[in-house]
Amino acid sequence: MLLQIRLHERGRRMPPASADTQGQDRAAPARQRTFAALAQPAYRVLWWGTLFSFLGMQMQMVARGYLAYELTGSNTALGGVMIAFGVPQLLLSLWGGVVADRLPKRNVLILWQGVIAVASGLMALAIATDHVAYWMLLATGVVTGVAFSFIGPARQAFIGDLVPGHLMGNAIVLQQANMNGTRVFGPALAGALIATPLVGMAGVYALTTLGFIVAVVTMARLPPGHPRPGANHRSPLQDTLDGLRYIVRDRPIGILLLMSFGVVALAFPYQGFLASVAKSEFHRGAVALGALSSAAAVGALGATLVVAGLTGHRHVWRVQTVSGIAFGAALIAFGFTPRFELALFAILLVGAFASAFQSLNNALAMTLSDPRYYGRVQALLGIGWSLFGIVSLPLGIVADIIGIRRTLGLMGLSAVVTVAGLHLLAMLTGTGEQLRGRAAAPTVAEAEERRVIGTRHR
Incomplete structure (x- = not known):
């Protein structure tokens, strides 16, 4: 895949979308081509780099949950791993958004992807030498949570530099499709490899490390992603407070952010408890866990591709x-x-509707935002994922008390x-009414009006 990118773009780094392209004063059609944003060369490179990163994370998510349950046999331990991932994101996501709006985004992505690669490689070594312990999973979760506090806002804010404005929503949903595509085969591959004696858990972690390294190499081909003029004129704390006021x-x-917080924090943790469902409710192993995860991913990918062309529709x-x-x-x-x-059919529907909701919610939030606040808006969306990890611990305790099925039912009801x-x-x-009016592919004039409103309140 890297060879294809190099042959297509040989001899030069990809430029960002031009100001003239971003300044087309027209609304996008109600139905866009599904893969319209991939026609932008620089965005295509970001998409490929993200693919390798997502693949590593999807495989590692299954391996981490399975290893935690194998070491402890406890739902609470599964929640502990997720809270180790969530707390750093809760504390640092807003700062990650400020960094994305103030520093070159390519450098931020390369630095923190490299940190994740090192942490993954150390885990592979610990497992291979039979020195792995539960606390190592917690430590790796903390490091990964810190890294994603900066990677998430930088990656999403970067999209605004790489595609014209009318393709913003499509580009964001295609990133979601990217993640869901790796969820189709990543978990199943991880489950099969864990069950393979010659590969096992250590081999899975080694492969995820390779994926992160390839992501770093690919993203080095991106343009710098310099901050917008005037982004560094105030202190980071002032920028953080300004983002909250906005x-x-x-x-x-x-409203969009509150919806995301509630659904992601209270219902999306179901993903971390699939290992418990596979083992305790259906008395199956790693292959069944991979099948459940992949079924959810198939539904998610299909739904994402369907909604990719609807980001400018008036009923979005x-x-x-x-x-x-x-x-x-x-x-x-699914819970009952x-x-x-x-259960495989039910989890397919869970994945489809979860992805449709998340994709459209993120696309709406970013499309309707003032471009100067892209990083901070994405950081606030990322807080939902940090709450995901934090809420997982009490959900794990509840599951140990009332059972995983009833707990899943409560998660669904909360959504x-x-x-x-x-x-x-x-x-x-x-x-x-405001949302409906602004959601149908805003023109550049409307975007300029949002920038003026933001300026008045600064």
Whole structure:
């Protein structure tokens, strides 16, 4: 894949989208081509680099959960691994957003991808030499959480530099498709390799390390991603507070962020408990765990490709809401499905609706944001994932008390209540009408109006 990139772009680094391209004063069509953003050379390189990174993370997520459960036999231990990942993100995500808006984004991505590669390589060595312990999983989780506090905002904010404005939503959803594509075969591959004596857990960690290294090499071909003019005129603390004020005064963005917080924090942790479901409820091993994860990923990938062309549609706000409610309902069904075959179908629906909701929510939040706040908005979206890790610990304790099935049911119910409640609030306060009006592919004139509004409140 790297060879294809080099042959296509030989002899030069890819330039970002030009100002003229970004300045086209026209709305995107209601239905875009699914892969429209990949026509942008620099974005294509970012997409490929992210692919290798996501593949490593998806394989490692399965391996980490399986190893934690194997070492301890406890749902609480699974939650502990996720909280080790979540706490650093909660503490550092806002700073990661400020860094993304103030420093060259390529350098941020390369540095922190390299840190993850080193941590993964050390884990592979510990497992291979039979010195692995549960505390090492916690330490690796902390390092990975710190790294993603900076990688996530920088990567998403970078998209705004690499594609014209009317392709922003499509580009964000294609990044989501990238992740979901690796979820199709990554977990199944990890599960199969864990069960293979010649590879095992150490081999899986070694392969994920290789994926992170390839991601670093690929991203070195990106343009620098310099900050916008004037980004460094104030202190980082002032930039952080300014980002929070921007979210408070822009109610549509605030509603989208609250929806993301609630659903991701309270319902998305189901992913970390699939190892428990496979072992304790269906009495199966690593291959079954990989099958459940891959079924969810197949549904997620299919849904992402469907919604990729809908990011400029006038009903995208409603589609996002329906997807969030359907995700919660499907998760409830999965929690109480008695047979493994039916569980595979249920988890496929869970993955599809979860991905549709998350993809459209992120695309709406970034598309409607002032470009100067891209990094900070993405950082706030990332806080939901940090809460994901933190809430996983008490959810693990609850699962050990009342059972994993009932706990999954409660997660699904929380998603339904969060999305339906916030949608109703938006409609009652008029924010829903604003969202519908702004969601249908805003023109450059509207983007300029948002920048002016932001300036007035600075």
